[in-house]
Amino acid sequence: MSDPQQRTRNGPGVTRRDFLRGSGAVATAALTTPVPSLLHEAAAQKTEEVVGLGPKGVPIELSVDGAKIKNTIEPRITLLDALRDYMDTTACKRVCDRGTCGACTVLLDGKPVYSCSMLALEARGKEIKTAASLHGDGKLDPVPAAFVAADAQQCGFCTPGFVVSMRATLDKNPKATPAEVEAGLAGNICRCGTYEQMRHAIEALCKKGG
Amino acid sequence: MKEFTYYQPKSVDGAIGLLDAKWGKTELLGGGTDLLDLTKEYVAQPDKVISLTGIANFADIQVAPQTGKGSVVLIGAGARLAAIADHAHLQKIFPALTTAAGMIGGPQIRNMGTLGGNLCQRNRCWYFRDEHVHCLLKGGQKCFALDGENQYHAIFTQGHKCVIVSPSTLGPVLIALDATAEVQGPKGKRTLELAKFFFAPSGENEREHVLAPNEVVLSVKIPEKEGTRNASYEVRQKQSYDWPLVQAAVAFKADGGKATGVKIVLGHVAPTPLVVEAAAKEVEGKEVTDAVATAAGKAAAKDAKPLSQNGYKVKLVEVAVKRALLTAANPGKRQYWEV
Numbered sequence: 001m002s003d004p005q006q007r008t009r010n011g012p013g014v015t016r017r018d019f020l021r022g023s024g025a026v027a028t029a030a031l032t033t034p035v036p037s038l039l040h041e042a043a044a045q046k047t048e049e050v051v052g053l054g055p056k057g058v059p060i061e062l063s064v065d066g067a068k069i070k071n072t073i074e075p076r077i078t079l080l081d082a083l084r085d086y087m088d089t090t091a092c093k094r095v096c097d098r099g100t101c102g103a104c105t106v107l108l109d110g111k112p113v114y115s116c117s118m119l120a121l122e123a124r125g126k127e128i129k130t131a132a133s134l135h136g137d138g139k140l141d142p143v144p145a146a147f148v149a150a151d152a153q154q155c156g157f158c159t160p161g162f163v164v165s166m167r168a169t170l171d172k173n174p175k176a177t178p179a180e181v182e183a184g185l186a187g188n189i190c191r192c193g194t195y196e197q198m199r200h201a202i203e204a205l206c207k208k209g210g
Numbered sequence: 211m212k213e214f215t216y217y218q219p220k221s222v223d224g225a226i227g228l229l230d231a232k233w234g235k236t237e238l239l240g241g242g243t244d245l246l247d248l249t250k251e252y253v254a255q256p257d258k259v260i261s262l263t264g265i266a267n268f269a270d271i272q273v274a275p276q277t278g279k280g281s282v283v284l285i286g287a288g289a290r291l292a293a294i295a296d297h298a299h300l301q302k303i304f305p306a307l308t309t310a311a312g313m314i315g316g317p318q319i320r321n322m323g324t325l326g327g328n329l330c331q332r333n334r335c336w337y338f339r340d341e342h343v344h345c346l347l348k349g350g351q352k353c354f355a356l357d358g359e360n361q362y363h364a365i366f367t368q369g370h371k372c373v374i375v376s377p378s379t380l381g382p383v384l385i386a387l388d389a390t391a392e393v394q395g396p397k398g399k400r401t402l403e404l405a406k407f408f409f410a411p412s413g414e415n416e417r418e419h420v421l422a423p424n425e426v427v428l429s430v431k432i433p434e435k436e437g438t439r440n441a442s443y444e445v446r447q448k449q450s451y452d453w454p455l456v457q458a459a460v461a462f463k464a465d466g467g468k469a470t471g472v473k474i475v476l477g478h479v480a481p482t483p484l485v486v487e488a489a490a491k492e493v494e495g496k497e498v499t500d501a502v503a504t505a506a507g508k509a510a511a512k513d514a515k516p517l518s519q520n521g522y523k524v525k526l527v528e529v530a531v532k533r534a535l536l537t538a539a540n541p542g543k544r545q546y547w548e549v
Binding site for chain 1: 211212213214215216217218219220221223224225227228239241242243246247249250258259261263292315316317318319321322450451
């Protein structure tokens with residue numbers, strides 16, 4: 001990993017990119033003018049040849065925590081597995097892998113999403129931020145700092161998901177009340193049950209204004 | 211997850227051209243929260259996954275004022291649930307819709323899930339979602355919920371071989387609001403009333419909606435009616451990140467204190483959203499008082515035929531209808547059940 005801006009790792013013996021052609025040749029019906037009209041731009045495009053990606057590995061570049069990372073992955077790989085297994089980004093955790101626990105939460109263009117429930121290919125061109133981004137310039141972000149101060153974790157496996165969800169909630173509304181911050185954490189679960197300490201962290205953060 | 215080829219067309223025509231005329235080989239990808247669950251469990255095993263996220267304007271929300279009669283709202287099928295829930299104008303005119311959208315899943319699900327996905331998602335029956343159970347909807351001979359674990363299944367079971375509940379929370383609301391969906395297939399576009407959108411499936415070649423396998427939902431159009439009141443109320447086990455046990459969506463016109471054009475639709479109690487006309491009749495032309503709302507709730511629950519473990523949902527229907535009506539009739543009022 002000499003150059004962090006251009007990290008790559010070879011995938012499991014994948015060298016070929018398949019181009020499958022889909023037949024998008026369907027004539028568009030003449031545009032009636034509904035009020036209001038969505039999609040007129042898309043509909044105006046009469047035919048489109050859609051190039052398929054995969055099922056073998058395809059080259060992909062993702063923007064993760066400020067770095068551009070390239071690799072070759074199969075289209076079925078989720079964003080979570082792409083980050084952890086192909087891009088050496090392990091801040092997001094794989095727990096339920098079914099979009100219910102929140103440990104895999106990352107920020108996609110600033111909004112928290114479950115990286116286990118989206119394809120890596122869907123994240124192309126978007127800014128991905130994991131919990132590792134909350135440690136810029138060697139200075140700990142106030143959210144994880146509050147977790148440390150309140151001892152708001154036990155095993156710590158859910159923590160990377162909680163801190164990014166909390167960061168997003170406070171970024172969206174820096175004046176959020178503790179109840180509003182808690183609502184922003186509705187999609188995250190801590191199985192150790194450290195919620196009480198998290199409440200202390202939230203209270204301290206809300207007093208400081210995020 | 212089985213391997214597949216991924217497509218991200220830039221146009222709806224491009225997407226439709228890729229779709230198979232039969233269910234199973236191709237799947238549309240909106241937010242992915244449902245499809246990825248299904249593919250990981252091998253319940254869905256598509257050869258092609260067609261993403262709709264590359265289509266321009268697909269996630270737009272447009273409000274077009276109509277001269278003299280409120281506005282028409284058009285929501286693209288790709289609109290995220292969070293965008294619907296947070297839309298200030300929609301919150302004002304369609305609180306039923308924004309409340310329902312804002313309660314689906316958690317923040318992450320709402321940032322991912324789309325309107326089209328909420329309408330077209332597969333059901334949540336645990337037998338259906340178990341890879342190893344060959345139920346009626348997967349080409350099997352039998353619905354295992356009928357005499358199995360059915361505490362979250364349908365209570366309006368008359369005439370149904372498969373007793374799933376419709377998983378859509380926006381569906382009942384949109385039916386109550388008289389919304390229509392614009393749908394496009396290989397032969398062109400068609401407009402479909404939301405009231406005719408849903409379907410009770412009983413085999414592997416059927417889905418929870420009436421769309422053909424090569425049709426795509428483009429948008430949903432909701433007419434704003436003058437003096438409209440609407441609300442959605444859910445009864446659930448958990449405050450957040452839970453599916454409703456019972457949902458009631460109501461809409462009516464407040465006409466000098468009297469409710470007219472009353473629509474009451476139940477969600478999560480039958481294989482499709484259920485329009486309960488008997489309940490609406492209890493309210494039509496009357497002031498929505500506690501007594502009237504209670505009578506409507508009782509009328510809504512009257513025809514329920516629950517299964518072995520879900521009789522408790524019948525009472526919840528009464529409560530949900532009553533509370534939805536009182537919420538709609540008294541916007542902004544803090545109700546006695548609110549903590």
